[in-house]
Amino acid sequence: MKKIICALCIACGLSSCEEWFDIKPQTELVSNDFWQSKSDVESAVAACYRAFLEPDMMERLIVWGEVRSDNVLTGLNVSNDIYYILTANVDASNGYTKWEPVYRVINYCNTVLEKAPAVQQSDPNFKAGELRAYQAEAITLRALCYFYLVRTFKDVPFTTLSYKDDTRPFQLAQTDGDDIIDELLGELESISDNYAKAVYSNTGDTKGRITQKAMWALMADMYLWRNEYDKCIGMCERIQQTQSNPLQLEPSTRYNQQVFGAGNSSESIFELQFDTYTPNYVVNEMYGTTGGRSSVNHLSSLDFGEYQLFDGSDIRQYDAFYGSSSAAFIPIRKYVTYRLESSGNQVSASDYIVNQNTQDWIIYRLADVYLMEAEALVERNAGGDLEKAIRLVSNTYDRANPSRGTGSLKLQNYNSQELMRNLVFDERQREFLFEGKRYFDILRRVRRHGDLNNIVSTYLLRKYESQDQATVMTRLNTLNALYLPVNRDELKVNKLLKQNPFYATTGDIDRN
Incomplete structure (x- = not known):
């Protein structure tokens, strides 16, 4: 967890809209004089998106949602960590159980949400509507990150505070995953009508930044995870019926x-x-x-x-x-x-x-x-x-x-x-x-209906057909087994963390 305590890495100044997604965060701590103008906030929000593009983040989007599913097998040459995941042999030493890249994005978003309001008060060129739009982006990206974490680990540390140095306590216990989703949904509901932009000035930004419809799509997904079907349907209908930022399926040929x-x-x-x-x-x-x-x-x-x-x-x-x-x-x-x-x-x-x-x-x-x-x-x-x-x-x-x-x-x-x-x-x-969606679809169905053995034997087992089926079933025989363990390095640093019960074997983690 201490690795989460990282500086908000920002590059200052944008000369054009096209450079928005090319912002490369710097490694130094944010200076006291950074948060002075609207352009500083714009750069900070850009860094949130840029952190999503980092290879270690992209790897997790694929590994957590796809590699664990019944869609893929080991290929020509895979790392040990990928191989162990593909053979249902995951433990707390696996590199893909590290959640640092996701918390990095969360920390950037938290910093934007803490700092941006004061900038808007001091910069006369920074309008209240512009602030709300940036807040919507940071809130939605943060919610998306937590949604990935909850679907992957179930219960995780939850904070809306930013970490810039060691002055804030980093010892955080896990919060129940469903409680995290409910809190995030409440926050999104409070801004879903009038914060996010409907469209931007160019297609790349409209498709690549958080819009109203992006926010609503995330909310629909989170409602579906929580079995709140009427709210999910309502969000889906809203996306289809709202005329701004029109959407249509591409034809078969294209x-x-x-x-x-x-x-x-x-x-x-x-x-x-x-x-x-x-x-x-x-x-x-x-x-x-x-x-x-x-x-x-x-x-x-x-x-x-x-x-x-x-x-x-x-x-x-x-x-x-x-x-x-x-x-x-x-x-x-x-x-x-x-x-x-x-x-x-x-x-x-x-x-x-x-x-x-x-x-x-x-x-x-x-x-x-x-x-x-x-x-x-x-x-x-x-x-x-x-x-x-x-x-x-x-x-x-x-x-x-x-x-x-x-x-x-x-x-x-x-x-x-x-x-x-x-x-x-x-x-x-x-x-x-x-x-990157299939494993979460399987897990959502198991959570909803409780038919774990049926789902595992019908779907997940077919990727392990070259292995002993009884052995694989013992590794996938409880709901907790379908979530990843907390990485052993995080357990050593943060004494308040508890291991996923399925992986918490005696002597497995050295906390000294």
């Missing part, structure tokens, strides 16, 4: 190229902005075989042909991975290649070109809104609103199956809550393969 190639598509709500000056090396290392910083951590796709996730007509299987084969390694295609626009329904390998290093990373897009609402509709009562749910699922399914025409999903084939629940669950997997 979907892969625009969403994962060009980026900032018409359906994008919030995505992390990478370019040639700030490359997304991590995606290339984990999903590609060229263009990263090193030759390690190449992941393989599960052979989905064996599990019949995709209909033969579903073009997302070609967009996501290099087909089904008997080879031990099935390269992941999403993000690292994109499909050229085509007027036909047939897809071939020659349609794809490599997209090295510059891929944005999507946090929310319109497809997520449709499928979050569909899930909430199915779950909010015993019968569920199955008719509306299937219409929402059809938005993404029809696009991915153009040869079948619209309306190919028939309600008569999904006429019970359980059948529709599985349709939504599978459609989310098809649509968001390798986008």
